[in-house]
Amino acid sequence: MTISDFIFKVNLKLKNIAIYCIFQYPRVLKYKFLSDNKNIIGNPTYNQPTQLLGKGTIMFGKNVNLGVKPSPNLYSGYGYIDARKPYSKIFIGDGVWINNNFMIASEGKGIEIGARTLIGLNVEISDSDFHDLHPDKRMSGVPKTSKVVISENVFIGSNVKILKGVTIGKNSLIANSSVVTKSIPENVIAGGNPCKVIRQIDFN
Numbered sequence: 148m149t150i151s152d153f154i155f156k157v158n159l160k161l162k163n164i165a166i167y168c169i170f171q172y173p174r175v176l177k178y179k180f181l182s183d184n185k186n187i188i189g190n191p192t193y194n195q196p197t198q199l200l201g202k203g204t205i206m207f208g209k210n211v212n213l214g215v216k217p218s219p220n221l222y223s224g225y226g227y228i229d230a231r232k233p234y235s236k237i238f239i240g241d242g243v244w245i246n247n248n249f250m251i252a253s254e255g256k257g258i259e260i261g262a263r264t265l266i267g268l269n270v271e272i273s274d275s276d277f278h279d280l281h282p283d284k285r286m287s288g289v290p291k292t293s294k295v296v297i298s299e300n301v302f303i304g305s306n307v308k309i310l311k312g313v314t315i316g317k318n319s320l321i322a323n324s325s326v327v328t329k330s331i332p333e334n335v336i337a338g339g340n341p342c343k344v345i346r347q348i349d350f351n
Contacts, residue, residue, distance in 0.1 A: 170222055171196075178225055186230070191239070195247050196225040203230025203253060208241035208262065215246045219268060224248035230257075235274075240264070246305065252277075255292025261317065264297055267305035272297075274311045298333065318348060 171194075178196035187199055189207030195214025199205055205228055213226050227250045230237045235253040239245075240262035247268055251258060254275035260266075274295045279288025293312030297303070301315050304323035315321065316333025326340040336345045 174222075174225070184228075184230065189239075195221055197228060198225060199228050201230035201235060201253075202233045203235030203237070203257075205230050206236070206238045208239060208243070210242050211239050212244045213249075215244060218247050220247045227251070229253070240299070246270070253295075254290065255311065256294045258295045258297075260297045261299035261301065263299055264301045264303070266303045267307065267323070269306045270303055270309070271307075272309045276311065304338075320348065 174196045175193045178198045182199040184199040184201050184205055186202075186204040188204065189211065191207045191211035191213050193213055194216050197213045214221060224247050226245065226248065228237060229252040231252065231254045235255065236257035237251055237253050238257070239260045242263045243260055243266070245266040249266060249269070250271045252273045252275070254277060256274065258272055258274050272295060275292040276290040278285045278290055280291070281288055291311065295309060295311065296314040297309070298315060298317035300318050302320040303309075304321055304325070306324040307321050307327065308325075309315070309327045313327050314330040315327070316331060316335070318334045319331055320336045321327060321331070321342060322336065322338025322345070324340075325338045325342040327342040329341065331337045331342065331344065334348050336348060337343060338345055
């Protein structure tokens, strides 16, 4: 490594530290202030600000990253995690990376995201319809809920929507912009609206 290369790397590191301290860290603090969940277990890395809401429990494993640099919307958007009911539980396992502008909301029995799962931009995961589907009861009725389970080592592309009652098997890949309404087995590539199995993953 030449002296000029070393100086360039040092300057780049100092620049990144300055950008985080001036622009991003105040935003992280802002969304922590706006959060109201008192049942948080674990300490993720906040690469992007994330609002933590609700009366339920939000649990983070080791080495969880919320937000990704470099990636779009890092400095403009934020993440959103909401365990709305006292019995709602959101668990995010060890080594999970979630890209920017995600939404994870539980109004039912909960959402589990297995270890080493990778989640793309603008992904939405929910375990509830949030409103009764009957036209006369949409503000007063009881919405349907069902637990969501994302197994270990799953790869979820950007703009994916994962709806209530879905289980995604380990190692599977969900293609960009898919809407997952039914469970997906392990070791497959799936995509579409509604999301369907495309083929098995080739491990060779």
